Amino acid sequence: MRFEGTKDYVATEDLKVAVNAAITLERPLLVKGEPGTGKTMLAIEVAKSLGAPLIEWHIKSTTKAVQGLYEYDAVMRLRDSQLGDARASEIGNYIKKGKLWEAFESGARPILLIDEIDKADIEFPNDLLQELDRMEFYVYELNKTIKAKQRPIILITSNNEKELPDAFLRRCFFHYIRFPDEETMKAIVEAHYPGVKARLVNEALKIFYDMRKVPGLKKKPSTSELLDWLKLLLTDDVDPETLKSRDPSKLIPPMHGALLKNEADVMLFERLAFLARREQRGGAS
Amino acid sequence: MFQRFFTELRAARVPVSLKEYLTLVEALEKDAIPPRVEDFYYLSRAALVKDERHLDKFDRVFGQVFKGIENTGEAVNADIPEDWLKALSQKFLTDEEKAQIEALGGWDKLMETLKERLEEQQKRHEGGNKWIGAGGTSPFGNSGYNPEGVRIGGEGGQRRAVKVWDKREYKNLDDSVELGVRNIKVALRRLRKFARTGAPDELDLDGTISKSAKEGYLDIVLRPERRNAVKVLLLLDIGGSMDSHIKLCEELFSAARTEFKSLEFFYFHNCLYEHVWKDNRRRHDEKTLTWDMLHKYPSDYRVVFVGDATMSPYEITYPGGSVEHWNEEPGAVWLKRVADVYERLVWLNPTPQAHWGHTPSIQLVQEIVGPQRMFPLTIEGLDGAMRELSR
Numbered sequence: 001m002r003f004e005g006t007k008d009y010v011a012t013e014d015l016k017v018a019v020n021a022a023i024t025l026e027r028p029l030l031v032k033g034e035p036g037t038g039k040t041m042l043a044i045e046v047a048k049s050l051g052a053p054l055i056e057w058h059i060k061s062t063t064k065a066v067q068g069l070y071e072y073d074a075v076m077r078l079r080d081s082q083l084g085d086a087r088a089s090e091i092g093n094y095i096k097k098g099k100l101w102e103a104f105e106s107g108a109r110p111i112l113l114i115d116e117i118d119k120a121d122i123e124f125p126n127d128l129l130q131e132l133d134r135m136e137f138y139v140y141e142l143n144k145t146i147k148a149k150q151r152p153i154i155l156i157t158s159n160n161e162k163e164l165p166d167a168f169l170r171r172c173f174f175h176y177i178r179f180p181d182e183e184t185m186k187a188i189v190e191a192h193y194p195g196v197k198a199r200l201v202n203e204a205l206k207i208f209y210d211m212r213k214v215p216g217l218k219k220k221p222s223t224s225e226l227l228d229w230l231k232l233l234l235t236d237d238v239d240p241e242t243l244k245s246r247d248p249s250k251l252i253p254p255m256h257g258a259l260l261k262n263e264a265d266v267m268l269f270e271r272l273a274f275l276a277r278r279e280q281r282g283g284a285s
Numbered sequence: 286m287f288q289r290f291f292t293e294l295r296a297a298r299v300p301v302s303l304k305e306y307l308t309l310v311e312a313l314e315k316d317a318i319p320p321r322v323e324d325f326y327y328l329s330r331a332a333l334v335k336d337e338r339h340l341d342k343f344d345r346v347f348g349q350v351f352k353g354i355e356n357t358g359e360a361v362n363a364d365i366p367e368d369w370l371k372a373l374s375q376k377f378l379t380d381e382e383k384a385q386i387e388a389l390g391g392w393d394k395l396m397e398t399l400k401e402r403l404e405e406q407q408k409r410h411e412g413g414n415k416w417i418g419a420g421g422t423s424p425f426g427n428s429g430y431n432p433e434g435v436r437i438g439g440e441g442g443q444r445r446a447v448k449v450w451d452k453r454e455y456k457n458l459d460d461s462v463e464l465g466v467r468n469i470k471v472a473l474r475r476l477r478k479f480a481r482t483g484a485p486d487e488l489d490l491d492g493t494i495s496k497s498a499k500e501g502y503l504d505i506v507l508r509p510e511r512r513n514a515v516k517v518l519l520l521l522d523i524g525g526s527m528d529s530h531i532k533l534c535e536e537l538f539s540a541a542r543t544e545f546k547s548l549e550f551f552y553f554h555n556c557l558y559e560h561v562w563k564d565n566r567r568r569h570d571e572k573t574l575t576w577d578m579l580h581k582y583p584s585d586y587r588v589v590f591v592g593d594a595t596m597s598p599y600e601i602t603y604p605g606g607s608v609e610h611w612n613e614e615p616g617a618v619w620l621k622r623v624a625d626v627y628e629r630l631v632w633l634n635p636t637p638q639a640h641w642g643h644t645p646s647i648q649l650v651q652e653i654v655g656p657q658r659m660f661p662l663t664i665e666g667l668d669g670a671m672r673e674l675s676r
Contacts, residue, residue: 013323013324013327014327014330014331017318017324017327017328017331018327018328018330018331020317020318021312021317021318021328021331021332022331024312024315024316024317025308025311025312025315025317027308029331030335032337074494074498075494078494078497078498166300166302166335169335169336170302170304170305170335171304172335173308173331173332174331174334174335174336175331176337176340
């Protein structure tokens with residue numbers, strides 16, 4: 001089982017090594033990086049390229065580790081028992097399997113994506129240590145141990161909102177997705193929009209990287225935003241010349257809404273455009 | 286060799302544990318990678334580094350430990366005929382430079398010395414003025430500025446791409462280097478301590494279930510809402526020697542504001558005296574007595590000083606030492622009072638830690654607030670400060 005990237009997903013050399021090491025050694029892989037650099041996509045693509053089933057577990061601030069194992073619906077059982085339902089005598093009817101359990105029971109070796117683990121409570125990763133290490137857990141209600149048929153490939157993403165505990169980190173491989181350079185970015189664009197006009201992409205990339213360099217941006221545009229923006233440019237059939245015209249009064253590129261997601265950032269750009277205009281006028285007089 | 290790598294990493298304060306090292310060895314055992322040095326670099330990085338802050342340090346150590354390893358198996362013995370070099374020198378050297386070559390004993394002597402030194406030297410070298418390497422003033426090596434220099438390797442050699450770990454692409458992520466708003470938020474989160482206080486107004490589902498099961502009917506249990514109980518008093522040094530650091534402080538301040546339920550801030554100038562103020566533009570009209578501040582905010586507040594503590598020592602130790610007004614009591618007394626009232630206190634200093642030893646006033650302040658309670662204004666320093674505060 002080796003991951004070599006797919007035609008829709010450009011994986012850098014170091015990312016491939018990290019993924020393959022995680023697969024070979026059956027350890028979880030922790031992926032970090034700026035938002036929009038394709039952390040979640042990675043799991044989807046790994047599953048696609050290995051032909052393995054993908055089980056996604058999206059973490060919210062209220063998610064508890066135990067929910068990934070199983071949940072015991074006591075309220076339902078209580079209600080059933082008060083209504084005299086016969087089902088209430090069998091506790092197994094009220095155990096709901098979690099994502100981890102699902103992954104452990106899966107026939108083919110599955111990919112388990114634990115998405116945005118940093119959203120959860122700070123103790124969340126600690127609560128999963130045993131389960132990820134031994135790939136088994138104990139169900140008290142049923143009095144039995146659930147063991148993984150085969151160790152799932154676990155991919156974990158984090159946006160760095162919370163620090164993860166050392167004990168947890170020690171059990172994972174780690175990869176930081178760096179922001180792609182222009183070369184890689186062109187390959188990514190090509191993978192998403194095959195046969196796109198090279199000149200349009202060149203101009204768009206220039207604007208895009210210039211934009212990322214502007215200091216003080218609250219949210220820098222990332223890969224996914226660039227792809228959205230290109231799509232807009234393509235559907236609108238924007239002429240590369242419009243992008244190329246370095247008219248300072250048009251400092252804000254067309255359809256900037258796809259790139260700038262924060263009104264403060266748009267304001268910043270408008271102010272910059274205003275300054276550039278004033279400078280130009282000052283130079284002419 | 287790997288053990289040396291491991292110890293060097295630990296020496297560079299990359300937190301690697303034995304478990305991670307064994308993981309790496311296991312991965313090599315299982316042939317997880319093709320035997321290429323780049324792949325080994327990627328693999329060891331994925332196995333040993335668990336935080337992007339340490340990637341830069343890792344790159345540096347890797348470069349040091351495995352220097353030259355990429356050449357094994359294809360060692361190039363470049364036998365450059367002497368005549369070529371001579372011919373080149375005829376072309377490119379000025380008369381003045383040629384005269385300088387003569388000064389070292391002429392061409393033959395130069396080549397002889399080169400051979401000797403090549404034999405003598407076993408390691409890679411940079412800087413300095415004797416060994417062969419890059420960037421030095423020795424006549425031998427690369428990119429140096431001795432007019433007699435003989436270039437070895439470098440651009441004219443293999444045309445090998447820059448090694449990945451030598452690019453140091455993760456420099457910005459090193460936590461002892463940079464501090465941005467988002468980084469500060471991450472560090473400040475350490476200070477958040479959730480405590481359940483106040484009126485019970487949130488449904489406790491687990492409690493309700495167990496209580497209902499016990500009683501036999503639905504019994505609703507409530508509990509207090511989760512609240513951030515951390516109270517912070519922020520004291521910012523403004524003006525004077527701090528002007529260059531103000532931006533950094535403002536970032537810290539704006540990040541801090543959203544982080545705590547209760548945050549109070551005051552400004553002071555250079556050293557704390559009998560007055561503090563809230564609006565720097567009206568600092569002379571709207572002042573708060575420091576005594577009032579000490580009385581108003583109870584001792585369970587955590588105090589964070591932000592200041593470079595760089596001033597004349599008299600401003601701390603003598604009455605009337607202030608540069609702005611006549612102070613009856615020395616700044617040291619006021620600092621001591623604050624330190625006595627608030628048990629949890631840290632001082633964040635934007636000046637690089639390496640310079641602290643050279644500034645007497647910094648040492649004075651450190652003595653007053655506690656030697657281990659001054660931290661540099663970097664992510665690493667903030668982390669330490671927050672740990673100190675939440676202790």
